[in-house]
Amino acid sequence: MSEHIVSVKANVAVWLALLVLTGVTTGIAFVDLGPLNTIVALVIATCKALLVVLIFMHVKYASDKLVKVVVIAAVFFLMLLLGLSLADYSTRLL
């Protein structure tokens, strides 16, 4: 099986989406959403990261399922690191 070649149109669409999301995240940082500000910023960052991983890094088209396993495992262990650490530090009674 030959590798997938992403069209210029799709690549440019992802690029434009990334630029727009950058503008949105900067703009929305000046709007008072209370604690939601951080969450919105992280959600937008994650959308951008997903676009890059799936389209620019070709994971969506990867014929090799092992690559997908490695990506998911890497994110899982990162979540384990961040999730368990914050579960500890954010619930401590100082």
Place this chain on the structure above:
Amino acid sequence: MPDSPIAVAHHNPELRHHFADMEQQRDASSLGMWLFLATEIMFFGGMFCAYLIYRLWYFPEFAAASNSLDITLGTANTAVLICSSLTVVLAVRAAQLGKRRAQVVYLALTLVLGLAFLGVKGMEWTSKFKEHHIPGPSFHFEGSVPGHPGQAVDQQHAQIFFSLYFAMTGMHALHMIIGVGIFSYLLYYAWKGRYTPEYHTPLENSGLYWHFVDIVWIYLFPLLYLIDRKK
């Protein structure tokens, strides 16, 4: 006669003898690259974890210090990096289609954008240096907590923000410098016409590296620059 019948069928000189064919070779190196990126995720993950914990503890100082960063330069640099990711993707695509000229042009553009990012980063660090925001004996931070102008800022806590800021943007910049080195190498060999539709693994894997570094910045930007910007 060569002893492997499979190797006979694929005469590509870039095919190493321990792989059955080009596709297997490409899949293997791509998997290896992703495993390397998994270790990179954990490497940066440690710093992100430290950042999140200190931000939880010292939020007022983190907000005050974050507001002292130049948001215009930060946003512009994010856009520069996103553009460089596009040129990388187009360079890989040009290799897939066997277009040498386009490959060279997009790789050169990537280098220009990468160096522009580093230049802007250098400007930002210089102004931080002049403002005495570099952690150390002469550290001094005079910013105020957003929404609480009268509140005194704890110098130690502000120093922790800047330590993390310099450690994280510094490691990111180091990755960018390594990336610029790698892409200079790629530019040279692309110019020589080494990368073909059958063999362009170095380009593809270096592209993965570049995109990864871009993703790190995608998270660093809101976390470092955009804390409590509301007026």
